[in-house]
Amino acid sequence: EVQLVQSGAEVKKPGESLKISCKGSGYSFSTYWIGWVRQMPEKGLEWVGITYPGDSDTRYSPSFQGQVTISADRSITTAYLQWSSLKASDTAMYYCAKLSRSGSTWSPFDAWGQGTLVTVSS
Amino acid sequence: EIVLTQSPGTLSLSPGERATLSCRASHSVSTNYLAWYQQKPGQAPRLLIYDASSRATGIPDRFSGSGSGTEFTLTITRLEPEDSAVYYCQQYGMSPRTFGQGTKVQIK
Numbered sequence: 001e002v003q004l005v006q007s008g009a010e011v012k013k014p015g016e017s018l019k020i021s022c023k024g025s026g027y028s029f030s031t032y033w034i035g036w037v038r039q040m041p042e043k044g045l046e047w048v049g050i051t052y053p054g055d056s057d058t059r060y061s062p063s064f065q066g067q068v069t070i071s072a073d074r075s076i077t078t079a080y081l082q083w084s085s086l087k088a089s090d091t092a093m094y095y096c097a098k099l100s101r102s103g104s105t106w107s108p109f110d111a112w113g114q115g116t117l118v119t120v121s122s
Numbered sequence: 123e124i125v126l127t128q129s130p131g132t133l134s135l136s137p138g139e140r141a142t143l144s145c146r147a148s149h150s151v152s153t154n155y156l157a158w159y160q161q162k163p164g165q166a167p168r169l170l171i172y173d174a175s176s177r178a179t180g181i182p183d184r185f186s187g188s189g190s191g192t193e194f195t196l197t198i199t200r201l202e203p204e205d206s207a208v209y210y211c212q213q214y215g216m217s218p219r220t221f222g223q224g225t226k227v228q229i230k
Contacts (some may be wrong), residue, residue: 044208059217062218064183108157110179112166
């Protein structure tokens with residue numbers, strides 16, 4: 001069974017750094033792109049970006065380029081989303097999800113983590 | 123960037139009725155790379171349909187997708203109470219990948 005298990009909720013202050021995680025199991029972690037989706041409170045889904053654990057190739061939505069960093073450590077089958085300096089507007093639920101086709105970015109997300117709520121407030 | 127516009131914003135129907143949800147793209151979606159997701163309150167989204175018309179694993183045949191180019195439809199026949207959710211379309215044929223704003227389906 002494919003599982004994506006995310007780290008717990010975080011409460012941070014503006015300007016702080018943060019790295020949240022997503023551990024994959026039940027599939028070949030290195031050969032499927034894995035990514036992140038943001039959902040701000042009471043809003044829709046936004047595609048943040050994806051990374052390929054096999055070679056660390058990473059793609060970002062222009063809206064998030066330079067704002068976050070996506071990475072993965074295939075040795076521990078874990079993907080990450082990190083911020084160097086959080087803003088209040090980063091407050092949202094963040095989901096990790098894997099793409100459905102091995103090695104291909106032309107895929108929908110077919111498995112999702114449970115979400116990590118990030119709250120940024122002074 | 124492909125903008126996906128979903129309509130209606132909210133659909134209120136009775137159990138057993140048919141729901142028709144629309145997703146219109148600002149540009150043609152390459153190879154009909156369009157998916158539909160269901161999101162219930164407090165839950166992560168779930169993939170329903172991919173490649174415009176293929177059902178994902180374990181999805182009941184009450185859910186079907188159709189369309190091509192810039193016009194896509196998700197149809198839910200014989201609505202059940204558990205179908206109450208927000209439904210999103212997403213295109214993955216062009217970068218950046220984008221989602222529609224969602225359609226809320228309410229069961230009376």
